[in-house]
Amino acid sequence: MEFSTSISDNMNYLNNKLDVDGNFDLNYRTFYVGGKVACLYTIEGFTKNDVWQKLMEDFSSITPEDMPPDIHEFAKKYFPYTQVSLVKDEFTMIKNLLSGLSCLFIDGYDRCFVVDSRSYPARSVAEPEKDKVMRGSRDGFVETLTFNTALIRRRIRDPKMTVEIMNMGESSHTDIAICYFKGRVDDALLNKVKSKIKNVKVDALTMNQESLAECLYPHMWFNPFPKFKYSERPDTAAACILEGNIVILVDNSPSAMILPSSIFDIIEEADDYYFPPVTGTYLRLSRFLISLLTLFLTPLWLLFMQNADYIPSWLQFIKLSEEPQVPLLFQLLIFEFAIDGLKLAAINTPSMLTTPLSIIAGIVLGEYSVKSGWFNSETMLYMSFVTVANYSQSSFELGYAFKFMRMIMLILTAIFNLWGFIAGVALTVCAVIFNKTIAGKSYIYPLIPFHIKELKKRLFRGRLPHQSK
Structure with missing residues (x-):
């Protein structure tokens, strides 16, 4: 519906459409501009009152003789504000109003003045909790x-x-x-x-x-x-x-x-570039290696425990010091779920109780769980490493992808032994290789298709472009 030149018709329609009497935060006010009735619609909490206070002062000085017949001429002469547009249909006007813009009608004009005088509630642009860096800027995105x-x-x-x-x-x-x-x-x-x-x-x-x-x-x-x-x-x-x-x-x-x-883009972090090339390369390669360890460490250890003859002489120390009372697969899977349970508990725990409850959880799940016979100390060690190392990269989605594939490898290894481990590795590799970016390109470029120069850039942090000769 397009607006008419009669402000009473426009107001009757909009007041019914917007249910202004039922919405306490939807305000409208009538006043006079150059001897003509005007109506202003705003949303409580979105409007800068000082802007409209200044505009009202300017409107009060307009006389009936000053009112031009053309709305565009009025906007040019008497609207001392930059962010003003004219809207002629109710759908666009309502969408703008509910987005926080102010809408002004003046009798005799068949269009609405949409004024961007918004002031959104917002928190400070502090450094994000997850994407922290050791060096670099400390601002972060907000909800506005x-x-x-x-x-x-x-x-x-x-x-x-x-x-x-x-x-x-x-x-x-x-x-x-x-x-x-x-x-x-x-x-x-x-x-x-x-x-x-x-x-x-x-x-x-x-x-x-x-x-x-x-x-x-x-x-x-x-x-x-x-x-x-x-x-x-x-x-x-x-x-x-x-x-x-x-x-x-x-x-x-x-x-x-x-x-x-691609997966290389997701693993990259800002710290790779806030340090010199040698340090940045070390941080990047460390992150790649640790990510691979979180994926393969526990399934490979489970494979060795099921096949002691596979263990070379220099790795004999990884054997269990005590006979397990609970099968190793169940120990590892219980830990996987328990860690997620602790994460959820930490999110919902009041901040003042986070430290004491973390200490209690560490004691209960650490020393007492081993003494009770539920877990072996070696299982605790490897799962603790996987849990902590999982935070070496900032992507929650990638961390859970590694977790799901790790659990699949654990189950397959426990059931089918060596062939199960090989099948789990093959399934993980296929999940990565056959994945595509939204552009339809390879998820692991520059490995497939292979591009040596791009691969070097992904693995080794070189000099920035503006520094090269």
């Missing part, structure tokens, strides 16, 4: 979309840096910002992503980026290896944009979705 785009703009001051706004969700109308660098981005992938966002029908992005990710890549949901890289660091997002990646920001989410992403 405009703040997040500003943090990226602060780092890339180039007109080729583009931020397109779209919205998704028939009920939520969630704002989505697509950030990319013209001339470096894959245009085919960019058009594919924008087309999917525009055409996918979904009621609401209830889970923010996860809902969007499942809409963008609905295939092969059973493969646990992540298709996207997530980061709460604006410096990481800015660096990815400069490399030609697409960064997607979703309103109400404090993390950026980076695509396309």
Whole structure:
């Protein structure tokens, strides 16, 4: 429906449509502008009152003789504010209003003034808890979309840096910002992503980026290896944009979705670049090696325990010091589930009780569980290493992918012995190799297809481009 020149008709329709009497946070106020009735609609908690106080002062000085018949002329002469647009249909006006913009009607004009005088509630841009670095910037994304785009703009001051706004969700109308660098981005992938966002029908992005990710890549949901890289660091997002990646920001989410992403992209961290090349290379290779150890350590140890003759003489110390009372497979699987239980408990534990309860849990699950006969000390040692080492990389999704594949290898090894271990390794390799990025390219490039120069860049941190001769 398009608006009419009669403000009473517009108000009657909108007051009924918006249920202004039933919504306490939806405010409207009538006043006079140049002798004509005007009505202002706002959402409580979203509006900067000082902006409208200044605008009201300016409007009060307008006389009936000053009122132009054309709404565009009025906007040019008497609206001393930069972020003003004219809307002629109720759908766009209501969507803008519920997004926090202010909407002004003046009798005699068939359009609505939409004024961006929003002031979103927001927390400070502190360093994210998960993506911490030993050296580097300490700011992080927040839940407000405009703040997040500003943090990226602060780092890339180039007109080729583009931020397109779209919205998704028939009920939520969630704002989505697509950030990319013209001339470096894959245009085919960019058009594919924008087309999917525009055409996918979904009621609401209830889970923010996860809902969007499942809409963008609905295939092969059973493969646990992540298709996207997530980061709460604006410096990481800015660096990815400069490399030609697409960064997607979703309103109400404090993390950026980076695509396309291979497994090498996901394992990379900001610390690799905040230190000199030698140190950065060491950190990167250590992370790769530790990630592989978390995946293969316990299944390989279980294989050796089931086949003592496989153990070389220099590894005899890994044998069990005591005969297990509970089968090793069950010990390892119980630990896998117990660790997740402790994670969930830590999330829901009040902060003042976190330290004492952690100490109690460590004592109970450590010394007492071994003395009770439920677990062997060697099982405790290897699972403790896997648990701690799993945090050497910041991706939760990749950590759980390793966990699922590790549990499958444990079960297959326990049932089918050596052939089960080989089958588990083959299944893991296939899950990685046959996985694809959202662009349809290899998930493990530059290994497949093999590219020696790119592989060196992935494994060894070289000098930055602006430092090369």
